[in-house]
Structures are given as structure tokens and as C-alpha cells.
Amino acid sequence: MRSIACGLATRGDAMIPDPQAMVFVPLGGTGEIGMNLNLYGHNGRWLMVDCGITFEHQAHSSSGRPSIQMADPQFIVSRRDTLDGLIITHAHEDHLGAVPYLWEKLRCPVYTTPFTASVLRRKTAWRGGDLPAELIEVDPHSRHQIGCFDVQWLPLTHSTAETCALAIGAGEYRILHTADWKIDARPVVGPPWRPEQWARHQLAGIDAVVCDSTNALKNGRSPTEGDVADGLLQTIAPLTGKVVIACFASNIARIQTALRVAHATGRRLGLLGRSLDNMYRCGLANALFHEDFRPIDSAHLEYLPDREVFALATGSQGEVGAVLHRLGLDNHRHLSVGDGDTVIFSAKTIPGNESAVARTIEALKDRGVSVVHADSSKKTLHASGHPCADELADLYRYLEPKLAVPVHGEAAHMKANATIARASGVPHALTGNNGDLFYLAPTPGIRRRWAETGRLEYTQEGQLRPMAE
């Protein structure tokens, strides 16, 4: 292993990494799923990639609402003058949700694609907090010099629009930060993608791939959004009562699919829930929808005959106060469901939410509603946005990196990703945790517990409070 210069042994000290090396320091999202915050370092300068939140359900919460938590950025805040910029890879909460809360501490330029910038503006306006003074919109195919980092945006497929991997060059080194991705031949919104579409010359001799591990424990490949569109159309076409689909609001492809299914089955689509409405507007503002199909004003749903009623709704995780929860209580102002009607969960249940989802399903069934859930249906009614084992192998075999660094997962996911990388011909794979210093190039290595880490909670009073470890 390369010797570490500058006396880096002291936890949290002010020393910068070996200026000759390219290093990676995750402060959030490595060893856990959620609240991603990644740092790349070279020559005494830093580039941050993503700044997300996680929602934690608390047993003692009286409101039933989850607590908003994020990585404590103190390590980089205390060297803010060495931070060249922050890149947001895509519009999911675990990648951008903390920007309104933390930007004031960072005060660096923020770079992202136009759709993601729209989402960030809407979320900031809704939640309060600070919109970056410099919010720079970049084309998904473009290349920019950010301080000492040369960054190429590389669009790929994921479960929200305009997600990009980043090829990050510094000095003579070049690494790929994949962000979240999957291989999708029929993504419904945006072009299909597979690794071979990336030009060889752009990524030849890449030093390291820092890669999504979420589904590394799952064999095979994830279904496409096109498969989900087929499954939803087949499920809905024979139905004669009201139909409600619950999905993740950020899935623009799922909104597009619902618009097409409405058109194909003679139904009218209403969007129920503020986050869905916001995401639809962001998609529309960025011309992401293919046809001119439009949703109706959801206040008009109640005047339609049952066989024309179709709604896309929030609440697939059983969230208190979300639309499905209210439909179960029959207190939604624009829609009531009962005998002969169908609710389809076009989403997986995130671990930890099982009992809330079960309660929501029971409430709907008690009203006579037939409930179809993607997790138990034979038809494909949901597709994950993350790569399964065969997709990871495809990426490693095509890129032939010298090093793989699995992130975006718990220990078991990252270990499985590292095993796939080695089996796919990658000579080195390093797994670690938030706060570890990864040497990406020229010589792979790891220094454990190098940077201070922690969590901040955004309190009901609008304060950021450090959480006890």
C-alpha cells in the first residue's frame, strides 16, 4: 500500500490527503441505504457528489411522521474553502433531499441536470431552507471543469428521469461514480441504456468504479419499465370499477405509463397527492412526457362514472396522511372507493414499512376494495431502479476498471457487489464504511475511520440537531 503523506492518522485533523492520489471519502450512504454524501479528493481539493436525506420511523413519534435525517457534513464544512462544488446525480431524496438544509453550511456551486434542478427548486420552496445561490444546470451529456475536477455527465437508466453517472478526472486519474442505475431496454421515459452504449474511448483504462450495491444480493436482472406498463395495462383493461394506482412520486415513467393506460382504457387520470403533482409539473416543464395526454383536475374525479375513474396516488408505503391512507379512512375530499373498485400498489414495500402497508391494505379491504400488490402479483407491476447481479457483471466486464468500490448499500449488499466485481475480472474491490478514506488511484488502499461522521436530524422546530451515535 502507498504510504500516506501529511500525517493523516489523527481522526478529523486538518491535513489533506496525499496530493498525488485520488481519494474517496463517503460521509453517508456507505454501509447504509439512504442519505448519500460522497467526497472525491485530489491535490488538496474536494468535489462533493450528492447530499441526501433518509426518513427514519420512530417508535415513539406521536405524529406518526418519520424523522428527516442526513449525514453530518462537518468534515467538509470545516474545510469549506477546499470544496470546488457539489454535483447532484438525480432527483431522489437520498441524493438531493439535504441540499435545502445543508447548503448554507457549504456555500459552493451546485451542478445538476435541468429536471433535477426543477425538483430541487420545488422541494426547497415547499420545505423551506436554502436554494443554492449558484445552481448550475448541465446537459446530461456535457463535460465541465469544476475546480481541479474534469467531470463528464453520462446519462443512464434509473427509476427517475435524467439520472447520470459521472466520469471524474483529476490529475492523470479517472474514475466512474455510477450513482443509482439499472439496465433498462424499455425505460418508457428517456432513451434505453446499457453499458456498451458508452463510448470505449471515454472510459478506457478507468481507475475505479464507485458503484450502487442496492440489489447486488438479487440474481438475474431487474424488469424494465416497459414490462411494468404491460403488466398494468393487462391488469386494468378488464376492470369496470374505479382504479387507483399507488407509486413513488418521482417515477416519471410510471406517470407516463398511467397516462397511456388511461388513454388506452377510456379512463381519465387524476393525480392525487402534492408530491405527485409536483413531480408531474417538473416532468412537464422539462418536456419529458412523450404524448400530449394530460391528467384531469382531480376535483373532477368524483363526477365521472366509475369505469372512467382512474387515479395515481401517493401512500404506497402506508404513510399516515398520504392519499391511500385517507382512502382507507374514506376521508379524501375528491375520491371515495369501495365495493367493485381496485387499488394497485405499483411499488415495493420498503423494509420497515411492512406493518403500515398492511394496515392500509386492511383498511381498503374492509371497505370492499380489491387490492393488488406488486410484491405478491404474478404480473410485473413494479420494477426496481437498481442493478441485480447480472447487470453489475455486465458493467464491470465492459468497463474493466482496476478497482471496484461498492457503495449505496448495507454491508451484505456491498460484499455481494465486491464478489461480483472480482468474478467479473476486476482485480481489486474495497468495501468500507462512512468516514473511511479510500485510495482509488494510483494504488488501491483504505484507511479506516479517517474522517468524522455522524447524523443530523431536522427537528419539528426547524433546527438541525446532531444525533447521539
Ligand SMILES: [Zn+2]
Ligand atoms: Zn439512491
Ligand SMILES: [Zn+2]
Ligand atoms: Zn435513486
